Structure formats: structure tokens, C-alpha cells
Amino acid sequence: MEGAIKCARKYHAVNGALERVRIITFERAFHGRTLATLAAGGQKKYLEGFGPVVEGFDQVPFGDLAAVKRAIGPTTAAILIEPIQSEGGGVHVVDNQFLRELRELCDTNGLLLVLDEVQTGMGRTSDLFAFQHTGVTPDIMALAKALGGGFPMGAFLTTAAAGKGMTAGTHGSTFGGNPLAMAAGNATLDVMLAPGFFDKMRRNALLLKQRLAEIKDRHPAVIAEIRGEGYLVGLRAMVPNGQLVDALRAEKVLAVAAGDNVVRLLPPLIVSEAEIGEAIARLYRAATALEHAAEKAQVAQEATG
Ligand SMILES: Cc1ncc(COP(=O)(O)O)c(C=O)c1O
Known part of the structure; x- marks a missing residue:
């Protein structure tokens, strides 16, 4: 999710819109436990005791399109949502129509739609990705959990356009892309993509x-x-x-x-x-x-x- 957030900001930066850094998120979301993703989730119980909250996230009530519209401004970069709110929302499936409306809002305002498929992706909802049965395609998507079939790994995927700022060297981590994780991911895909x-x-x-x-x-x-x-x-x-x-x-x-x-x-x-x-x-x-x-x-x- 950190990578997905960085990618969304970098996209606007390389397009010359350095001011576009803010991300709209939803109440009762959960996006992880790093400092930025805690801020994105905005849940008090997880933020407590970890000092200043990372800037750049505007949280609106879940499912409230009017509130999303009001939150969009000249510094907005993206809208971030889980296809099914799990940890915070108690397995709350996002309405397809709402997702379609978010997609439209992103398109008309030049924003990126970021899906957190860490929990829903890699087969969890009976499709490889949850977005596949919503009729909505994200610009950026975060994956983890089943991606390595039990071996810890995470990834973010982007369209060519949305990922244009993430050139070699702009992002990385100590264990990123390690051969064992990549082999586990490959083997997992062999199982999931087998016919039937x-x-x-x-x-x-x-x-x-x-x-x-x-x-x-x-x-x-x-x-x-x-x-x-x-x-x-x-x-x-x-x-x-x-x-x-x-x-x-x-x-x-x-x-x-x-x-x-x-x-x-x-x-x-x-x-x-x-x-x-x-x-x-x-x-x-x-x-x-x-x-x-x-x-x-x-x-x-x-x-x-
Ligand atoms: C929707 C979602 N996003 C992101 C994460 C990643 O969390 P963490 O930073 O703890 O790996 C999780 C983990 O449960 C999750 O459910």
C-alpha cells in the first residue's frame, strides 16, 4: 500500500502537478500498519501512541458520493478504497454502482483510482481480483496475502499510464523482488490460473x-x-x-x-x-x-x- 500511495503521488508529480498529493479514503477503512497507511485508514485505535498522523489523507463517510465530491480539490491525487471493507468495516461489500461512480469521478477530475486488494485480491472472492466482477478497473492496485501462497510478499500493480513515474530506482525495499518470493508467487499463479x-x-x-x-x-x-x-x-x-x-x-x-x-x-x-x-x-x-x-x-x- 505504501508503494501504491507513492505511485499515485509520483504520477501527478511527473505530470507537473506537484500539488496533487492528497488521497481520499473512507471511514472504517483498513490499509495497513505503516505510518502512512495508518493515516489512510484513519482508525483512532491503531493511530494512538504513534505520534503525528501522516498528512495527506481526507476521510469521508463510506458510500457517501456527495462527500467524496466535496472532498475533491486542486490538491487531490487519488481515491483509495477496499472492494470489501474487511478489518474495519466488518466485511462490508462496496456497492458496484458506488465503485462505478468513483471511477467516473476519477476520470472527470484527473484522479487515480487506487484499490486496496491486499485482502480481496489473489482469489479470495472467487475471481483473481475482486474488481473483475465489479465492472470497474483501477489505475493502481495493492496485493499481498495469498500472492505468495503463504510466503510473505506484497506488490502493487499499475496501468502503464498510472505507473509512468515509477521508473527503476524510484521505489524499492531490502527484500523487494527477492527470488524466493518471486518463485512462490509464480507457483501460486500456476495453481490459481490452472483451468477450473x-x-x-x-x-x-x-x-x-x-x-x-x-x-x-x-x-x-x-x-x-x-x-x-x-x-x-x-x-x-x-x-x-x-x-x-x-x-x-x-x-x-x-x-x-x-x-x-x-x-x-x-x-x-x-x-x-x-x-x-x-x-x-x-x-x-x-x-x-x-x-x-x-x-x-x-x-x-x-x-x-
Ligand atoms: C485491506 C488491507 N490492506 C492492507 C493490509 C496490510 O496490512 P499490514 O501493513 O499490516 O501488512 C491489510 C492487512 O490485513 C488489509 O487487510
């Missing part, structure tokens, strides 16, 4: 969604809503989300909390139908355990009350 990979994933993702919907219907006191796309799933919890994470962990299912009292399920992209069945069985057990615990607590309260 995403078809199978789409079928399994649908199955997962249907089975989760059944759990929600049977345990409405635990799960209120199923959100997300592909294997980026959010369960909005009726109990505190940390309790659901703990109950799942007791069943040896790893999940992670997100904003809006959501629990994220992020299965491996190669998960099998049988493994989905096993995970669902464990989710049922976790939901049942939480319901029993709530009933017990209520009985105890009535007894003492």
Missing part, C-alpha cells in the same frame, strides 16, 4: 454460503447475518464477536474478529468440500455451546435474582 480452479472455488463458496445460512437460521441468537463474497466471509454475531471467535477456537477453527461485531472466516482457497462440511459441523457445535452458556447464565441470574 475458480469454477471449483465458486461451487464450494456457494456451498459454504448455503450451509452458513442454515446455521444462521438455526442459531439466530448467535449469528445475525452472513456477509461477504467467495471465501471472505463475515458472520455478524449476536453475542460479542470475541466470544464466537473463542467458541470456534475451542472447536479448533481459527477465525478473526472484525469491526461491526463481525467474525471473519477466511478458508484456504484450496479447501475441499469435505473440509467445508467438517468446518460447518464445528460451527454448529460452537453455536450450540454458546447458546447453552447463555441459557445457563440466564438460569443462574434468575436463581440469584
Whole structure:
């Protein structure tokens, strides 16, 4: 994401618009933990204790096109958004129409559209990139997570036009482009781009969604809503989300909390139908355990009350 932000600023600089440095972002976004990306995300709990907030980000309410328009000025360089707000927004899918409108705003105002596909990219939503099923193409996109199939690596991609300022030597890092990471990325692409990979994933993702919907219907006191796309799933919890994470962990299912009292399920992209069945069985057990615990607590309260 640092590279993507630098690329957006550099594009305007080499076009002679040195003043165009500001980036519009959205409330409840999460773009990473470097100083600049903390500022881009704008979440107080992550910024606290790290000194002055990096300048250059204008945050507007999520989904508010009028606010985006108001925020655009002569110093604006780009609009930055996650196709699905995950960490902060609690698996909140951005409306396609909104993305199209952002694209239009960028085109009419000479801005770059930057997508943070760190979480959604590399297959997570059943397409190689989430933007592919939105009808909107970004100018710059950040990737990581599944890019190396478990081996740590990140990258940003740009169109030829948007990347024109990033000539050799303008960006780099100690481990950037290292041969082991590149080999891991290459091997990951061999798997993902093999015929049928995403078809199978789409079928399994649908199955997962249907089975989760059944759990929600049977345990409405635990799960209120199923959100997300592909294997980026959010369960909005009726109990505190940390309790659901703990109950799942007791069943040896790893999940992670997100904003809006959501629990994220992020299965491996190669998960099998049988493994989905096993995970669902464990989710049922976790939901049942939480319901029993709530009933017990209520009985105890009535007894003492
Ligand atoms: C949407 C998004 N962007 C960026 C990042 C990168 O974060 P970090 O700087 O912690 O690697 C993450 C990590 O979870 C993410 O979910």
C-alpha cells in the first residue's frame, strides 16, 4: 500500500502537478500498519501512541458520493478504497454502482483510482481480483496475502499510464523482488490460473454460503447475518464477536474478529468440500455451546435474582 500511495503521488508529480498529493479514503477503512497507511485508514485505535498522523489523507463517510465530491480539490491525487471493507468495516461489500461512480469521478477530475486488494485480491472472492466482477478497473492496485501462497510478499500493480513515474530506482525495499518470493508467487499463479480452479472455488463458496445460512437460521441468537463474497466471509454475531471467535477456537477453527461485531472466516482457497462440511459441523457445535452458556447464565441470574 505504501508503494501504491507513492505511485499515485509520483504520477501527478511527473505530470507537473506537484500539488496533487492528497488521497481520499473512507471511514472504517483498513490499509495497513505503516505510518502512512495508518493515516489512510484513519482508525483512532491503531493511530494512538504513534505520534503525528501522516498528512495527506481526507476521510469521508463510506458510500457517501456527495462527500467524496466535496472532498475533491486542486490538491487531490487519488481515491483509495477496499472492494470489501474487511478489518474495519466488518466485511462490508462496496456497492458496484458506488465503485462505478468513483471511477467516473476519477476520470472527470484527473484522479487515480487506487484499490486496496491486499485482502480481496489473489482469489479470495472467487475471481483473481475482486474488481473483475465489479465492472470497474483501477489505475493502481495493492496485493499481498495469498500472492505468495503463504510466503510473505506484497506488490502493487499499475496501468502503464498510472505507473509512468515509477521508473527503476524510484521505489524499492531490502527484500523487494527477492527470488524466493518471486518463485512462490509464480507457483501460486500456476495453481490459481490452472483451468477450473475458480469454477471449483465458486461451487464450494456457494456451498459454504448455503450451509452458513442454515446455521444462521438455526442459531439466530448467535449469528445475525452472513456477509461477504467467495471465501471472505463475515458472520455478524449476536453475542460479542470475541466470544464466537473463542467458541470456534475451542472447536479448533481459527477465525478473526472484525469491526461491526463481525467474525471473519477466511478458508484456504484450496479447501475441499469435505473440509467445508467438517468446518460447518464445528460451527454448529460452537453455536450450540454458546447458546447453552447463555441459557445457563440466564438460569443462574434468575436463581440469584
Ligand atoms: C485491506 C488491507 N490492506 C492492507 C493490509 C496490510 O496490512 P499490514 O501493513 O499490516 O501488512 C491489510 C492487512 O490485513 C488489509 O487487510
